[in-house]
Amino acid sequence: MSDDRIAELSGVTRTYGGVAVLEDVSFDVRPGVTAVIGPNGSGKSTLLGVLSGAVEPTDGHSRYVGPDASRPIGYLPQRVPFREEFTASETLAFYVRLAAVDATSPEDVADPEEALERVGLADAADRRVGALSGGMRRLLGIAQATVGDPPLVVLDEPASGLDPGTRERAFRTAADASGTDTAVVVSSHDLELVDEHADRVVLLDRGRVVAAGPLDRLCSERGVDDVSGLYRAIVAGDAAEDDGGDGRDGGEPTAVHVTGVSE
Numbered sequence: 503m504s505d506d507r508i509a510e511l512s513g514v515t516r517t518y519g520g521v522a523v524l525e526d527v528s529f530d531v532r533p534g535v536t537a538v539i540g541p542n543g544s545g546k547s548t549l550l551g552v553l554s555g556a557v558e559p560t561d562g563h564s565r566y567v568g569p570d571a572s573r574p575i576g577y578l579p580q581r582v583p584f585r586e587e588f589t590a591s592e593t594l595a596f597y598v599r600l601a602a603v604d605a606t607s608p609e610d611v612a613d614p615e616e617a618l619e620r621v622g623l624a625d626a627a628d629r630r631v632g633a634l635s636g637g638m639r640r641l642l643g644i645a646q647a648t649v650g651d652p653p654l655v656v657l658d659e660p661a662s663g664l665d666p667g668t669r670e671r672a673f674r675t676a677a678d679a680s681g682t683d684t685a686v687v688v689s690s691h692d693l694e695l696v697d698e699h700a701d702r703v704v705l706l707d708r709g710r711v712v713a714a715g716p717l718d719r720l721c722s723e724r725g726v727d728d729v730s731g732l733y734r735a736i737v738a739g740d741a742a743e744d745d746g747g748d749g750r751d752g753g754e755p756t757a758v759h760v761t762g763v764s765e
């Protein structure tokens with residue numbers, strides 16, 4: 503089998519104040535859309551931070567192994583520290599300049615206006631970031647993460663705070679950014695959108711991967727129709743037994759069979 507991996511995580515553990523929020527996480531990122539799902543506090547943002555290089559693992563490693571690119575990884579954190587006084591267009595021009603630093607040819611240099619158009623913000627090009635709605639800021643963040651067409655795009659809850667139509671647009675834009683040698687990794691609580699757009703799923707529970715692999719395969723293995731069924735079968739089953747705390751003091755995680763982690 504050809505090695506089409508874009509990134510690999512191996513034995514990643516991350517602790518804060520001695521408490522593990524990610525524990526021995528290993529999986530390969532392959533082309534297409536991978537959705538990272540799981541309950542609040544299960545470690546999704548931390549995992550995406552590790553994958554993007556923004557968070558240093560305490561143990562294990564995360565490695566980009568995709569094609570050579572002037573900008574290998576694009577990242578949308580939960581909160582983007584944009585300059586409020588820049589316009590949307592100036593903001594993207596700034597990221598385009600950053601991405602262009604290592605560009606080998608002029609064709610590799612992205613166009614800020616095109617990046618705005620991609621997320622439906624062409625009409626807001628001259629508006630100051632400080633005057634954008636929360637949803638528009640989110641879309642600007644997606645545009646920022648995809649500038650320069652990085653082979654690995656990591657989006658932390660791109661659809662949060664968006665109305666249904668804009669959520670769909672955000673996910674579609676993310677899915678469009680994926681391709682035969684491009685991977686998009688996205689965290690989300692919106693399982694309907696995950697169902698519609700994700701090729702693969704990584705399900706986290708209390709910092710551990712409890713299922714990972716192609717969505718179709720995971721669903722058929724579990725005898726469920728969709729990602730909501732998968733989530734209920736694996737995670738929600740133990741929610742009833744949860745102590746209502748942060749999910750870390752409720753005893754042993756549910757014993758589940760981890761599938762598809764190495765393919």
Ligand SMILES: Nc1ncnc2c1ncn2[C@@H]1O[C@H](COP(=O)(O)OP(=O)(O)OP(=O)(O)O)[C@@H](O)[C@H]1O
Pocket residue numbers: 518523540541542543544545546547548549748
């Ligand atoms: N910088 C930090 N310092 C201390 N604890 C942290 C830090 N970042 C995350 N944590 C803790 O790690 C755990 C996992 O957090 P994380 O944000 O990764 O989860 P999540 O699955 O993305 O949650 P949500 O769905 O609510 O966004 C939480 O208990 C959180 O409080």
